[in-house]
Amino acid sequence: MWQGRTEAYAGSFARLCAHPVQALLDAAGVGAGTRVLDVGTGTGTAAVAARARGARVSAVDADAGMVAAARARGIDARTGVLPELPYQDGEFDAVVGNFVLNHVGRPRPALAGLHRVLRPGGRLALTTWSERRGAGQDLLGRACAAGGAVIPAYIPRLDPAEDWTRTPEGFTQLLGGAGFLEVEAAELAWDHRAGVEEWWSGASGGVATIGLVVTSQDAETVVRIRREYERLCAEYADAEGQLALPHIALLASGRRT
Known part of the structure; x- marks a missing residue:
């Protein structure tokens, strides 16, 4: 799903996903000297922010292109897929995962893998998208629907048996069920500002x-989607033509037993 898309991600959705990073690091207690693992590091945004706090940072991602991008920013990054992380038991004081849980097919085993690499008393902090969506999150989806897009059958879907409720309460229960204590979860809401072309570039x-x-989609359908996208953008455009796209995410944290 991510192979070969590092550059497209960096030029579009990476800025969106950067918004909760400081709150994520705060929730994990990341500071000077903290041994922290950034799981699903992508281009290394959270890892770089942790390093700026004086933390001792490692990072891992399933995609080799993302790992290369993080390494180019001076991050000690490795390739690895949850739940089988290439680290020792109890190796880290803190583990953070910024929008990684929404990309795993088996969330509970993934959490077990994160629990394993934390030391006793270490802290975990995760973000994911909320069930309660901001209006800006649906802009591209609305354009696809209006343009007559057909969703292909190969789109990955989470097995209902692995699913969980994407609310603060549901997130709290998920982490608690994985053995984390003192779990807290809350919504984060913000307007992501992006140019019309920038926001389109991620999808295209x-x-x-x-x-x-x-x-x-075929070429004609893509043209229709783009036309509908431009029409719908007017709902979110400011006086300079920039888009202000409301988004809602969840942030949860807990402590390893």
Whole structure:
């Protein structure tokens, strides 16, 4: 799903996903000297922010292109897929995962893998998208629907048996069930500002599920989607033509037993 899309991600959705990073690091107690692992590091945004706090940072991602991008920023990054992380038991004081849980097919085993690499008393902090969506999150999806896009059958879908409720309460229960204590979860809401072309470039570059939908269409359908996208952008444009796109995410944290 992410192979070959590092550049497209960096030029579009990476800025969106950067918004909660400081709150994520605060929730994990990341500071000077903290041994921290950034799981699903992507281009290394959270890892770089942790390093700026004086933390001792390691990072891991399933995609080799993302790992290369993080390494180019001076991060000690490795390739690895949850739940089988290439680290020792109890190696880290803190583990953070910024929008990684929404990309794993088996969330509970993934959490077990994160629990394993934390030392006793270490802290975990995760973000994911909320069930309660901001209006800006649906802009590209609305354009696809209006343009007559057909969702391909190969789009990855979470097995209902592995699913969980994406609310603060549901997130709290998920982490508690994985053995974490003192779990807290809350919504984060913000307006993501992006240019019309920037926001389109993520989808047209095949990034995330919406990108798979857009790039699977025939050329005529893509033209219609783009036309509908431009029409719908007027709902979110400011006086300078920039988009202000409301988004809602969840942030949860807990302590290892």
